[in-house]
Amino acid sequence: MSPPNMILEKISSYFRRGKPDQPCRFSLSSYREISVDGISLLSEVPQNITLSSFSSVCRYPNFDDPPPPENILKSVESNVGNGAFIGLSVEEPLDRVLCSIGKFKNRKFLSLFRFKTWWSTMLTGSSSSELQMETQLIILQVEELNSYVLILPLIEGGFRSAIHPGTDGQAVLCVESGSTQMKAKAFASCAYLHVGDNPYHLVREAMTAVRVHLGTFRLLEEKELPKIVDCFGWCTWDAFYLTVEPVGVWNGVKSLAENGVPARFLIIDDGWQSINMDHEDPLHDSKDLTGLGSQMLCRLYRFKENNKFTKYWTGALTGPNAPLFDQKEHDRMFKEMVELAEKKKALEEAGEDGSNLPDARIIEYLEAPKGVEPGGLKALIGDLRREFPNLDDVYVWHALCGAWGGVRPGATHLNSKVTSAKAGPGLAKTMFDLAVVMIEKGGIGLVDPNEADEFYEAMHSYLADAGVTGVKVDVIHTLEYVSEDHGGRVKLAKTYYDGLTKSLRKNFNGTGLIASMEQCNDFFFLATNQISMARVGDDFWFEDPNGDPMGVYWLQGVHMVHCSYNSLWQGQFVRPDWDMFQSDHICAEFHAASRAICGGPVYVSDKVGHHDLDLLRKLVLPDGTILRCQHYALPTRDCLFENPLFDGKTLLKLWNLNKFGGVIGVFNCQGAGWYPEEHRCRAYPECYKTMSGYLSPNDVEWEQEECTIDYRKNKMFVVYLHKAGNLHLMKASEKLEITLEPSSFEIAMIAPVLESGGEIKFAGVGLENMLNSGGAIELVEQKIEEKNVVCLVKIKGAGMFLANSSVKPEKVVLDGEIVEFEWRNDGVLKFEVSWNDGEVKDVQILISK
Numbered sequence: 001m002s003p004p005n006m007i008l009e010k011i012s013s014y015f016r017r018g019k020p021d022q023p024c025r026f027s028l029s030s031y032r033e034i035s036v037d038g039i040s041l042l043s044e045v046p047q048n049i050t051l052s053s054f055s056s057v058c059r060y061p062n063f064d065d066p067p068p069p070e071n072i073l074k075s076v077e078s079n080v081g082n083g084a085f086i087g088l089s090v091e092e093p094l095d096r097v098l099c100s101i102g103k104f105k106n107r108k109f110l111s112l113f114r115f116k117t118w119w120s121t122m123l124t125g126s127s128s129s130e131l132q133m134e135t136q137l138i139i140l141q142v143e144e145l146n147s148y149v150l151i152l153p154l155i156e157g158g159f160r161s162a163i164h165p166g167t168d169g170q171a172v173l174c175v176e177s178g179s180t181q182m183k184a185k186a187f188a189s190c191a192y193l194h195v196g197d198n199p200y201h202l203v204r205e206a207m208t209a210v211r212v213h214l215g216t217f218r219l220l221e222e223k224e225l226p227k228i229v230d231c232f233g234w235c236t237w238d239a240f241y242l243t244v245e246p247v248g249v250w251n252g253v254k255s256l257a258e259n260g261v262p263a264r265f266l267i268i269d270d271g272w273q274s275i276n277m278d279h280e281d282p283l284h285d286s287k288d289l290t291g292l293g294s295q296m297l298c299r300l301y302r303f304k305e306n307n308k309f310t311k312y313w314t315g316a317l318t319g320p321n322a323p324l325f326d327q328k329e330h331d332r333m334f335k336e337m338v339e340l341a342e343k344k345k346a347l348e349e350a351g352e353d354g355s356n357l358p359d360a361r362i363i364e365y366l367e368a369p370k371g372v373e374p375g376g377l378k379a380l381i382g383d384l385r386r387e388f389p390n391l392d393d394v395y396v397w398h399a400l401c402g403a404w405g406g407v408r409p410g411a412t413h414l415n416s417k418v419t420s421a422k423a424g425p426g427l428a429k430t431m432f433d434l435a436v437v438m439i440e441k442g443g444i445g446l447v448d449p450n451e452a453d454e455f456y457e458a459m460h461s462y463l464a465d466a467g468v469t470g471v472k473v474d475v476i477h478t479l480e481y482v483s484e485d486h487g488g489r490v491k492l493a494k495t496y497y498d499g500l501t502k503s504l505r506k507n508f509n510g511t512g513l514i515a516s517m518e519q520c521n522d523f524f525f526l527a528t529n530q531i532s533m534a535r536v537g538d539d540f541w542f543e544d545p546n547g548d549p550m551g552v553y554w555l556q557g558v559h560m561v562h563c564s565y566n567s568l569w570q571g572q573f574v575r576p577d578w579d580m581f582q583s584d585h586i587c588a589e590f591h592a593a594s595r596a597i598c599g600g601p602v603y604v605s606d607k608v609g610h611h612d613l614d615l616l617r618k619l620v621l622p623d624g625t626i627l628r629c630q631h632y633a634l635p636t637r638d639c640l641f642e643n644p645l646f647d648g649k650t651l652l653k654l655w656n657l658n659k660f661g662g663v664i665g666v667f668n669c670q671g672a673g674w675y676p677e678e679h680r681c682r683a684y685p686e687c688y689k690t691m692s693g694y695l696s697p698n699d700v701e702w703e704q705e706e707c708t709i710d711y712r713k714n715k716m717f718v719v720y721l722h723k724a725g726n727l728h729l730m731k732a733s734e735k736l737e738i739t740l741e742p743s744s745f746e747i748a749m750i751a752p753v754l755e756s757g758g759e760i761k762f763a764g765v766g767l768e769n770m771l772n773s774g775g776a777i778e779l780v781e782q783k784i785e786e787k788n789v790v791c792l793v794k795i796k797g798a799g800m801f802l803a804n805s806s807v808k809p810e811k812v813v814l815d816g817e818i819v820e821f822e823w824r825n826d827g828v829l830k831f832e833v834s835w836n837d838g839e840v841k842d843v844q845i846l847i848s849k
Contacts, residue, residue: 005673026193036104036195042102042171048090049101050188052464054083055188058213068212069222076212079205082164082196082614088173093183096425100170101163101191103128108641109140110136114162114564115431115674115681117423117477118517121558122565123674124643127170128842132676132698133429134162136521137569138171138576139199140640148199150206151617152192153521155214158182158488160522161190162426174426178480178489188686191214199640199702200568203432206573216494216526217573223532225575226470228393230628231264232620233603236271237581238542239327242289243334244271245308246380247365250317251325253607261616264624266384267472267514267603270295272377272396272544274302277812278418278442282411289361292343292387294833296438299445301406303459305377305466311366318387323365324346327608332685334364362670385707390499390624395514396468398459399475400496404438406445407455414455415448421481431680435475444482449492452499460507470512476527477520488523490558497527514577528573533600535575539564540605542585546680550671553743554683556587557652560594561645564635564654576632583612590667592619593722593745596771597656597665599632604650618771623838627767629656629663630707631849636699637662645673646684651693651740655700658774659709662700662750667691668740688742689844694735697721697750716753718763718804721746724773727804727828729753749774751804754791756782760847762791767833769799776801778840791845803831805847813844 027035028051034042065358067073069355070392088099106128114120114134123132131138137152152259153161155443159175159182166172177183192210196202211219236244269627272593275298276286278690285306289295304310316322333477334382340357347354375382381394401407407416420443424434447455460471479496504513515527515534537559559579567576578598581591583606592615595602602619604611622627636653644652647670649729654665671688674681697717719736723746728736738746751763751774764780766773779794788810795801804827812821812831821831833841 004653007562014087022536024084025082025195026051026084032102033195036142036147036149036765037145037349038782039142041140041142041149042104044100044170045102046100048088048099048808049199050087050089050716052085052087052188054085054209055249056836057081057085058209059538062109068382072208072219072222073227075205079209082194082205082353083209084193086173086191086193087186087188087650088175088190090316091185093185095183098164099173099175099531100166100848101173102103102185103169103171104140104141105129105169105460110139110565110640111135112137112569114427114520116433116538117427117430117436117633118365118475118519119562120519120566121249121562121674122662124641124791127169129483131163131165131171132674133164134426135164136162138163139202139640142195145197147195147197148202150194150202152194152210154190154192154205154210155522155525156187157184157492159184159187160490162521164426176424176426176489176515178424178483179487180484197639198277200704202633204572207569210525214525217524217528220532220570220574221576224511224532226513228265228470228601229493230625231392231531232261232624232626233265233267233601234263235267235269235605237580238582238605240271240322240330242271242295242335243330243363244268245364245366246312247317247323247325248330249380250384250609252606253384253388257390259611259613260622261611261613261620261625262388264390265601266391267393267395267397268475269397269472272305273300273398273403274304274306274506275300276408280406281499282408285362287362288341292433293438294402296435297442298403299405300402301408301409301411302753303412303462308362308364310376311364311368311374312358312376312380313368314375314383315370317521325365327610330363331607336795337361337363349618360362368496377468378466385467386583393469393512394467394470395470396463397472397474399478400473400500401444401475401478401581402455402459403444404475407447412458412460414451416445417448418443419446419482419485421478429679439478439481444478449486449495451501452496455557456499456503457506463505465624470508470514472516474516476515478521478644480520480522490526494526501530515574519570524570525574534570534574535576535579536566536570537579540579540581540591542582548683550683550685550688552586553670554688556590556743557667558645558669558672558681560669560675561652563594563598564633564652567632568633571632571634572625576600582606582610583616584610586723587743588612588615589741589787590745592665593665593747593771594633594654595619596627597629597633597654597747598661599629604627618769621838622835623836627772627797629658629771629772630659630705634667638699644669646670646687648687648689649691651691651738653693653695653699657700657702657705658772658777659707660777660780661752662702662708662711663696663772663774664699664736664748664750665745666695666748667745668742671742690739690741692737692739694737696735697732711752714752716761718751718753718765720749720751720765720768720773720802722749722773723747725764729804729827747771753804754780754782756789758849759806760789760849762845762847763804764791764793765802765804767795767797767799768802770797772808773802786849789847789849791847793843793845795833795841795843798833799832800841801827803845805845807847810846810848812848815842
């Protein structure tokens with residue numbers, strides 16, 4: 001392997017001069033069409049648009065940083081002719097440039113666009129006239145070449161780009177700085193084009209090229225994942241909302257542990273911080289946090305936890321006199337508080353006096369005895385770890401700017417200033433969002449960007465000392481609201497993200513962070529040098545906040561589609577996190593099935609004692625670990641350009657990979673989706689119906705992981721349907737029909753058949769009691785002996801192991817002991833695997849020739 005600096009010089013020089021045998025496949029003709037290999041993509045391209053080959057534009061901007069790994073550089077080198085940059089120029093410098101890049105029609109596309117400031121989703125169509133505001137990625141199907149083309153808006157200098165719809169069907173590139181003080185008139189690389197014949201390779205190759213070009217982020221494959229990715233966890237949000245306090249937290253962890261599904265990680269969500277409003281005592285916690293969105297007007301006044309948590313003392317909940325927690329009573333008090341807040345608000349809006357109503361109060365259950373020294377968050381975490389030894393990680397929530405409203409000026413040693421917040425014009429046609437309304441109303445207490453490093457270090461070092469191992473960083477895209485006087489959105493964001501990165505490395509092992517409310521391209525291009533996990537969907541909503549009673553069902557399918565399609569590009573930067581859900585929700589099994597195969601962590605936000613334990617045991621092993629897929633779940637090829645939400649015909653199919661097989665999840669998500677005329681997601685009741693579709697072993701993208709790449713050559717597979725409980729022996733290209741009712745699913749394990757010659761054929765399926773059955777298999781191989789074929793299997797977990805053997809085994813040996821097994825004439829083989837402190841079980845299945 002060449003030294004990194006030699007690789008850098010070679011590749012950089014190569015990009016500068018281009019390569020004769022790899023001409024750029026894209027061209028811009030004199031009659032103003034952008035084409036790939038002579039096939040028109042965009043017509044009516046304006047004169048001020050330029051097209052440049054990748055090699056003529058790409059530079060390494062960060063010579064002081066270590067260069068990309070050699071495999072990444074080689075990937076870019078081998079695909080250099082497949083990429084090109086779009087540039088543009090205008091006559092006068094502007095802070096916001098809107099310029100058509102042409103139009104297309106009668107060509108299928110998949111796009112990802114921001115429907116809120118924080119969240120993105122998918123849209124399919126066949127004409128550029130159908131594009132939505134804030135489109136961040138477009139994939140065009142080029143059937144003439146059996147290929148695909150990706151169009152990706154980029155950052156360039158201090159500007160960030162997105163695609164907007166224009167007049168007369170034009171696709172408009174919006175290049176903006178976020179500050180009237182930051183202007184430019186010429187751009188060489190504000191969008192990127194890439195072509196490939198595999199849609200999943202296409203996105204990977206494109207992001208790899210952009211990673212080399214920008215030098216501001218690293219790909220997921222270059223980074224370490226947080227430990228929580230392989231674990232089950234519990235988040236406090238839906239159990240308590242802002243009323244979270246130590247007694248509830250303790251009992252939530254206890255409830256899961258006592259029922260055999262221990263949480264390996266805990267997320268203490270919003271509600272633990274020391275915050276207040278500008279009109280309140282600057283040194284005391286706000287008591288008015290029950291009104292809708294009230295916390296969004298609050299600012300952080302200290303980095304220490306609020307008084308609910310400060311009061312905790314070591315042993316407060318381990319002794320015989322520990323206060324009890326009653327979730328039902330807690331909910332009743334919370335409901336009364338919300339009703340009181342709503343009454344006060346109604347009186348204020350009517351111009352009446354609400355002072356005669358009772359004061360708001362804080363729900364808390366602890367009061368330290370005299371003479372006992374409170375230990376706060378540190379004491380609570382210490383007690384949790386001693387009492388629940390499986391609890392490895394404790395994360396806490398905070399907003400990127402500290403709290404929703406930032407940091408209160410004068411309250412800390414940092415220089416913060418309340419800065420007016422204003423959404424950019426590109427967000428004008430996104431979905432109504434109370435958070436945006438409240439943030440614009442109250443502004444952000446923005447810490448001076450020059451103190452961003454100190455800001456995160458002050459917050460995080462305190463938390464790390466208390467035993468916190470990670471943070472959930474939320475409300476990330478507020479920065480674009482306050483960038484006017486700080487050099488624009490790119491400069492401001494990069495300064496903050498650099499500070500966050502330094503603190504993450506120092507205080508949380510470089511991995512302990514979940515990014516949330518972050519689904520805008522400048523986050524991925526600027527913030528993911530170190531961050532390796534982020535949310536890929538909107539929040540889990542257990543019911544429709546707008547009051548549609550059917551929302552309890554259709555919102556769940558919308559969530560699933562958000563997560564799976566967003567993962568197409570976001571998964572190149574971060575491991576997708578599909579968010580929490582509640583195990584006793586009416587659609588809990590629907591959610592659980594998607595989490596089982598998503599490839600990320602699994603966590604719930606159950607209220608204390610409100611669990612579907614049978615369901616959780618299909619996801620979680622007795623030690624709190626999970627059977628995680630090797631890749632992350634993505635839509636199958638035949639879904640990419642379809643609409644699984646409201647076209648009335650398409651089932652959502654997701655593929656993923658285990659170490660020794662594949663998995664396909666099939667979900668009926670029809671019944672709701674984006675409604676452009678109203679700029680919101682709404683029900684399409686005519687689509688909420690039973691539907692049929694097909695799955696095939698060929699739906700699995702075996703080439704996406706090294707451990708499964710050879711299975712593309714397999715001729716036969718065993719397909720196990722979890723819900724139906726049956727096995728099918730299928731050819732690779734064979735199709736199996738699946739019929740699903742609304743908001744229902746099926747999970748198919750795709751197990752390759754091993755053949756040793758003759759009649760003996762074997763496939764290991766997995767633990768049939770687990771939703772991701774095949775994730776239990778750590779090894780499966782055949783060893784041919786003189787008289788026998790020995791099938792070797794290593795199994796993680798416990799339950800009934802399922803396999804398929806064309807010949808009845810002579811015996812099954814589990815960890816050196818012969819065990820009973822069941823074998824049927826159709827090849828079904830079953831035997832029981834017991835739990836033994838998480839140890840992997842060694843199995844030998846002897847089959848006579």
